[in-house]
Amino acid sequence: MISITTDGGVQGLHLRFTGEHRSSMDDKATTTPDVARFNRWAATYDESVLQRWYFGPVHARMLDLLMQEAPEKPPRCIVDVGCGTGRLLRAVSVRWPEAQLIGVDPAGQMVSQADRLCPKATFKVAPAESLPLPGESADIVLSSISFHHWAEQGRGLQEIARVLRPEGLFCLADHTFRLAGLFGGKVRSRDEIRGLLMSAGLAVRRYRRLRVRCVLIAVAQKGPAGAS
Numbered sequence: 001m002i003s004i005t006t007d008g009g010v011q012g013l014h015l016r017f018t019g020e021h022r023s024s025m026d027d028k029a030t031t032t033p034d035v036a037r038f039n040r041w042a043a044t045y046d047e048s049v050l051q052r053w054y055f056g057p058v059h060a061r062m063l064d065l066l067m068q069e070a071p072e073k074p075p076r077c078i079v080d081v082g083c084g085t086g087r088l089l090r091a092v093s094v095r096w097p098e099a100q101l102i103g104v105d106p107a108g109q110m111v112s113q114a115d116r117l118c119p120k121a122t123f124k125v126a127p128a129e130s131l132p133l134p135g136e137s138a139d140i141v142l143s144s145i146s147f148h149h150w151a152e153q154g155r156g157l158q159e160i161a162r163v164l165r166p167e168g169l170f171c172l173a174d175h176t177f178r179l180a181g182l183f184g185g186k187v188r189s190r191d192e193i194r195g196l197l198m199s200a201g202l203a204v205r206r207y208r209r210l211r212v213r214c215v216l217i218a219v220a221q222k223g224p225a226g227a228s
């Protein structure tokens with residue numbers, strides 16, 4: 001990205017090369033009403049009653065499933081997409097203390113809280129649709145109750161497939177409760193989720209339903225090296 005800045009005391013304009021690439025997709029995905037709502041909620045998000053009743057049990061079940069599916073070799077790099085305040089990564093750091101942890105979320109205020117609450121991890125402000133991570137760099141990618149907020153779900157899943165190493169795992173948890181769609185989200189059925197994952201090159205290995213909370217958890221895997 002090239003930005004034009006004025007420098008205090010020095011006259012004239014300076015071109016600053018940041019090395020970052022910003023696309024119109026970044027802008028579209030980071031300026032949605034959902035992202036604005038999470039920016040407003042960030043300061044009190046962790047105190048919500050939903051943490052104990054809803055998010056906590058979903059996170060625990062995701063990690064249980066991953067422990068069953070993950071290879072015996074400990075993961076080196078784990079990424080949480082739509083990480084919010086980093087609560088899931090805090091639980092991950094207990095199970096895999098040696099892993100490098102990266103959280104990504106387009107809501108800058110959520111990321112500020114995450115930075116404060118989870119110093120073991122690195123956080124980046126970005127949407128799923130444009131992950132600021134190198135290809136084939138993550139062993140595990142997680143995403144919890146975020147998918148229905150994404151502006152372009154197919155594009156986000158392609159990005160996740162890109163950053164996963166061959167045979168890496170993706171664990172996605174989201175509502176499959178259709179009425180939740182009335183509030184503006186893109187809630188998908190289990191079959192739609194499987195189709196979207198497959199189109200991105202991710203094959204579902206296992207599902208788990210948390211019926212009381214109307215949440216589906218899917219663990220999918222990228223193919224081996226060289227597979228298209």
Ligand SMILES: C[S@@+](CC[C@H](N)C(=O)[O-])C[C@H]1O[C@@H](n2cnc3c(N)ncnc32)[C@H](O)[C@@H]1O
Pocket residue numbers: 029034035038055081082083084085086087088104105106107110126127128129143144145146147149150151152
């Ligand atoms: C309900 S919160 C869940 C946060 C966290 N995953 C958790 O389980 O506590 C949904 C998160 O999705 C994020 N989000 C919204 N649009 C997104 C996008 N396009 N890509 C990634 N995350 C997004 C929001 O900013 C918010 O932090």
